[in-house]
Amino acid sequence: RAHSNPFSDHRLEYPRSPDSMDWSKFYPKHFDSEQGQMNKKVEIADIGCGYGGLLINLAKEFPQLLCLGMEIRVQVTQYVEDRIIALREKYAKDKISNYQNIAVLRGNAMKFLPNFFEKGQLLKMFFCFPDPHFKQRKHKARIITNTLLSEYAYVLKEGGVVYTITDVEDLHNWMVQHLNDHPLFKRLDENWEKQDKCVELMWNSTEEGQKVTRNKGSKWIACYERLPTPEDCD
Amino acid sequence: MKHPYQITVTDKSGDHLFVSVKNHLYAFNLKTGAVVGSWVDTVDISVPLKKQQEDKIKVLEQEALKKDSNEDEESASKKLKNANGIKIPKIPVPGPGAPPIYNYVRSLTLSNNGRYLIGTTDSDKAAVIFNVDFSEENCLKLMKRQIFPKRPCAVSTSADDSTLIVADKFGDVYSIPIDTSEPVDEKSLVPILGHVSMLSDVLVAQHNNKQFILTGDRDEHIRITNYPRTYVVKNWLFGHREFVSNLHIPSFDPSILISGGGDDYLAIWKWHENKLLSKVQLRDLIQPFLNDSHLPPERFLKDDSPKEISIVKILTYANPKSNEKLLVVLCENTNCILTFKLDENEFSATHKQTFETKYPLIDITLYQDTILATLDIESEDNLIELYNFDVDSVLNDSSKENLSLINSISLANNCDVESRKDFYPLYYINSLRKRSEH
Numbered sequence: 204r205a206h207s208n209p210f211s212d213h214r215l216e217y218p219r220s221p222d223s224m225d226w227s228k229f230y231p232k233h234f235d236s237e238q239g240q241m242n243k244k245v246e247i248a249d250i251g252c253g254y255g256g257l258l259i260n261l262a263k264e265f266p267q268l269l270c271l272g273m274e275i276r277v278q279v280t281q282y283v284e285d286r287i288i289a290l291r292e293k294y295a296k297d298k299i300s301n302y303q304n305i306a307v308l309r310g311n312a313m314k315f316l317p318n319f320f321e322k323g324q325l326l327k328m329f330f331c332f333p334d335p336h337f338k339q340r341k342h343k344a345r346i347i348t349n350t351l352l353s354e355y356a357y358v359l360k361e362g363g364v365v366y367t368i369t370d371v372e373d374l375h376n377w378m379v380q381h382l383n384d385h386p387l388f389k390r391l392d393e394n395w396e397k398q399d400k401c402v403e404l405m406w407n408s409t410e411e412g413q414k415v416t417r418n419k420g421s422k423w424i425a426c427y428e429r430l431p432t433p434e435d436c437d
Numbered sequence: 438m439k440h441p442y443q444i445t446v447t448d449k450s451g452d453h454l455f456v457s458v459k460n461h462l463y464a465f466n467l468k469t470g471a472v473v474g475s476w477v478d479t480v481d482i483s484v485p486l487k488k489q490q491e492d493k494i495k496v497l498e499q500e501a502l503k504k505d506s507n508e509d510e511e512s513a514s515k516k517l518k519n520a521n522g523i524k525i526p527k528i529p530v531p532g533p534g535a536p537p538i539y540n541y542v543r544s545l546t547l548s549n550n551g552r553y554l555i556g557t558t559d560s561d562k563a564a565v566i567f568n569v570d571f572s573e574e575n576c577l578k579l580m581k582r583q584i585f586p587k588r589p590c591a592v593s594t595s596a597d598d599s600t601l602i603v604a605d606k607f608g609d610v611y612s613i614p615i616d617t618s619e620p621v622d623e624k625s626l627v628p629i630l631g632h633v634s635m636l637s638d639v640l641v642a643q644h645n646n647k648q649f650i651l652t653g654d655r656d657e658h659i660r661i662t663n664y665p666r667t668y669v670v671k672n673w674l675f676g677h678r679e680f681v682s683n684l685h686i687p688s689f690d691p692s693i694l695i696s697g698g699g700d701d702y703l704a705i706w707k708w709h710e711n712k713l714l715s716k717v718q719l720r721d722l723i724q725p726f727l728n729d730s731h732l733p734p735e736r737f738l739k740d741d742s743p744k745e746i747s748i749v750k751i752l753t754y755a756n757p758k759s760n761e762k763l764l765v766v767l768c769e770n771t772n773c774i775l776t777f778k779l780d781e782n783e784f785s786a787t788h789k790q791t792f793e794t795k796y797p798l799i800d801i802t803l804y805q806d807t808i809l810a811t812l813d814i815e816s817e818d819n820l821i822e823l824y825n826f827d828v829d830s831v832l833n834d835s836s837k838e839n840l841s842l843i844n845s846i847s848l849a850n851n852c853d854v855e856s857r858k859d860f861y862p863l864y865y866i867n868s869l870r871k872r873s874e875h
Contacts, residue, residue, distance in 0.1 A: 220675030313633040314656055317673045343607065350609065350631030353662075357670040386668050435647070436669045 217315040224319060229306035230269055245269045245320070248358075249329040250312045250346065253410055255283035257331055259290065260408040262305040264400055268326070271319075272307040280309040313351060320358040327401065328355055328365050330378075332411035335371040347378040349385060356387040359429040364391070367425045368405050370415040375423035388427040396426060440852035440860060442811035442820050444545040444800055446554075451804035453571070455554055456811065457542040458852045459861055462556060464569070464576050467804065470845030474576035476567065480560045482540050483528070490528045497523040539861050544591050548598040553580070553615055555601060557589040562623075564589055564603050566615055583613050583620040593641045595664070596648055602629075602664075604636035604652060610667075629667040632658060637698070637869060638684045643691060644709040651694065651708065653681030655869050659696055661708060676704045676713045680869040687753035689762060693784060697748035699870050703766065705784050714784040717777060719746055719766065722791060726771040730864075737872050747866040752803045753779070756830045763789065763830050765808065767801050770864045774801065774808065774824070776832065792824065792832040799863050807835065813863055815856075820847040 218224035226241050227234035235242045247265065252258050252272030261270045274280045290302040310319070333346040342348070347367065355365060365388065367378045382388045396402045402424060406412060415422055444457040453473070454465040464474030501523045531538075542556045547569075554567040554577065566581040587607035594601055594615065603611045609628035613621075634656040641664060642649050648664040649671060657677040663669040679699030686694055686708075694708035701720040706713055723746055731744035747769040754763040762779040764786050772794045777786035797813040808824040821843055825835035836843060854860065 219678065220673075311633075317658075317660075317670075318675070322672060348631070349668075350628050351633070353630060353668045353670050356668070386666075432669055433666065436663045436666055437647075437671060 215309065215311055215315070217310060217318045219318065221317075221319060221321045221324075226269075229271070229308065230303060232301075232303035233269060243269050244324055245271045246324065246326045247271070247329075248273060248312075248320070248325055248327070249331065251275070251330065251333055252283065252307060253279060253331070255286055255307060256409045256413070257329060257404060258283070258305050258307065259286070259302070260404045261401075262290075262302050263300050264404060266299045266304060268304060270305045272305070273310045273312045274307060275309065275311055277309060280307055283307040313346065316354055316358055322357055323360045323363075325359050326363050328359060328363070329401075329405065330365070330367045331405055331409045332369055332415075333367075333374070335369070335374045337373075342377075345374070345377065347381050349381050352381060352385045352388065356385070356429055356432075361429055361431045363429040364401075365427045365429070366401060366405055367427075368409075368412065368422060370411070370420045370422055372421070372423060375425065379425050382425065382427045387430050387432065389430050391426040391428055396424060399426070402426065438815045438854060438856075439817055439820060439847065439850045440854045441799055441813055441863060442850065443861070443863065444542065445802045445809055445811050445821075446545050446547050447802045447804035447809065448547055448551045450551070451807075453576075454802075454804070454809065454846070455545060455547065456846075457545050457556065458850055460540045460542065460558075460560070461850075461852055462542060462545070462554075462567075462577060463846075463849055464554075465846050465849070467842070470842040472849045473571060474569075474573075475849075476575075476577045476579065478540060478542070478558055478560060478565070480540070480558065480563075482538050482560045484561045486528050486531075490526055493526045494523070497526070541861055543588070546592050546594070548594045548615070549596065550598050553594070553598060555592050555594070557592060557603070559588060562586070562588045564592060564601060564613070566601065580617055581613075581615075581620055584623045585611060586623050586626065590636060591639045593639045593650075595641055596643055602639055602641055602650060604639035606635050608632040608634050608636055608654065610636070610639060610650065610652060612665075629665075630660075630662050630670075632656070632660065634658065635869070637680060637682045640684045640686060640694075642686055642694070642708065649709075651684055653684050653696060653698070655680045655871065657681060657698070659684070659694075659706075661711075671709075672711045674704075674706055674708065674711065674713070676706075676716070680871065682866050682869060683748045683751045685751040685753065687755075687762070689753070689755045690781070695751050695753070695764065697751055697766070699745065699747055699867070701746055703748070703751065703764075703786075705786065707784075715786065717764065717766075717786045719768065719775065722775055722788060723768050723771060723773070726768070726773050726793075728770075730770055731867070733870075733872070745867055745870065747864075747870070749799075749866060750801050752801065752808075754803055754806075754826060754830070756806070756826060756828075758828050759830060761830045763826075765801070765803065767798055769866045770797050770813070772797050774798070774810075774832065776830075778830075789830070790832055794822065796822075808832065816847070818844045818847045820850060 246268045247270040249272045258272040294301045336344045442456045446455045460478035462476040540560045544557045546555045556565045563584045567577045568580045587605040589603045589605045591604045609631040632654045634654040638653040640651040650662045650664045659674040661671040682698040694706040697703040703717040727744035750767040752765040764777040766775045774792040776790045778789045799811045801810045806826045822836045824832045
């Protein structure tokens with residue numbers, strides 16, 4: 204199934220709050236069984252991670268950080284899970300790049316992101332080749348809207364980065380417009396994009412991105428920094 | 438017989454009552470029972486559908502104009518065309534499975550200063566803002582009717598009552614000025630915040646003179662957002678497992694939030710500190726008042742399905758004589774009011790009274806030391822009851838002493854019906870409960 208309705212009441216598992224999330228089954232090697240708690244928190248989220256191409260590259264790029272892929276389609280999530288299990292087995296002896304720092308879960312990020320992540324927990328959020336929802340009346344279903352951006356700003360650290368990439372120019376313009384309009388985000392310029400490793404990974408490593416390249420299609424990128432929250436907002 | 442009164446609101450002075458029944462609103466003087474204002478929503482339910490048709494015609498006309506420049510009339514059509522040569526689309530007809538649209542007032546709210554009464558209508562998805570002026574013969578004067586893209590379900594006003602905050606069924610919140618300016622085209626409205634879930638209640642709360650918008654939704658979320666900088670989310674309050682339907686901030690302590698919905702408990706929060714103070718368990722107390730109508734719909738019914746609790750109203754009462762603080766709770770379609778004594782230091786609640794009533798209650802409101810309840814009853818002249826708190830904050834039925842007031846308020850109701858079958862749905866809160874089939 205290519206699409207999943209983000210508004211419907213899927214039977215999803217999600218924690219009642221970030222404190223009650225059991226991350227140990229996702230990152231067993233990062234669970235301190237003596238202390239009974241995780242020794243790290245997830246800091247990179249790939250929202251709508253698809254087949255996990257980016258996630259697997261992020262694992263190598265940021266061996267010290269926990270990365271999570273969120274995907275709403277059941278079978279796709281299962282595929283990525285199997286892929287991660289296979290990689291963990293294959294590289295079990297590798298001290299650093301052993302894929303113990305990536306995991307995938309089936310979830311609806313549009314509804315339940317704050318159930319998983321605390322305020323300011325994330326360093327990076329990726330939105331790669333999101334569903335374009337071409338029809339006007341479906342625009343609320345897009346993953347970037349002015350109202351959802353406030354939730355992304357909540358889970359991102361100040362200085363954290365939102366990455367977007369798409370092969371649909373209209374959607375790119377939409378995302379840029381909404382991110383530009385949001386007071387807590389500021390676009391990062393081309394020079395920044397050139398030197399950023401994640402931009403390169405996003406361009407090359409996702410399955411969608413590779414398909415676009417094969418078809419000689421265009422890709423558009425926009426990256427935004429999470430600005431500091433104005434004072435006296437609490 | 439008359440259609441039962443549905444929503445009831447009283448002003449801070451306790452001098453006036455506002456009630457809704459279907460598409461009618463009434464205002465009463467609570468001392469005399471005299472009708473001091475009324476309003477009927479005459480908007481046709483098909484208005485939104487006609488509007489959709491008009492919008493489609495506009496689009497088609499524009500397309501036709503573009504076409505005309507390219508091609509001449511190749512196809513003189515047999516179909517109905519208007520002056521611009523386009524086929525006129527039909528008025529959309531809701532499909533067989535579509536839920537019926539009722540021409541009724543879904544929510545009713547009084548502004549902080551009592552000068553504005555705000556209703557929301559299902560017919561045309563609008564907020565109707567009334568100027569409340571008791572020096573006029575009819576105290577309800579419609580100031581503004583603002584249509585929204587989706588059905589509004591709850592409203593609140595900013596601290597200074599200059600702005601209306603509207604939460605809708607699509608999860609979005611809008612703000613519009615409370616003044617006599619012309620309503621704007623609903624397509625130009627941009628939400629100030631949003632959930633990806635149906636909203637059920639909204640409040641504007643204050644902390645250290647700063648305002649926040651509190652929103653509750655069907656996905657058990659309560660969110661606290663800065664206002665007017667609504668792009669800054671302060672935090673979420675996690676503690677509910679089922680939908681949230683009612684948010685209440687006691688007037689005697691604005692730092693406290695009491696929330697309830699589809700859970701067996703209410704939650705008491707120090708909302709600004711993101712702290713759950715306590716839970717008030719209702720199951721054992723309310724169980725004797727639940728019946729088969731509280732079971733899940735048939736296709737979700739299992740042998741062990743519990744009867745479901747849904748919160749209609751949370752109120753708080755401070756007894757001026759004893760200074761005792763009370764929590765008052767009404768569960769949907771039950772013959773009782775539960776009261777709890779609030780411990781202000783711990784902010785825990787201990788059960789005080791289960792006040793049994795003869796008829797199921799639809800809504801309750803509090804004025805001075807009295808609870809006014811609207812009844813699910815087949816009657817002409819007894820549509821409401823009054824219950825009085827005595828010095829010990831114990832509720833007693835005071836309807837008998839107030840019969841003329843009750844009769845006068847009941848008889849003013851112009852919505853006559855033949856039988857119960859003609860009642861609009863009086864209980865709908867439990868329909869917010871999520872029943873996933875995926």
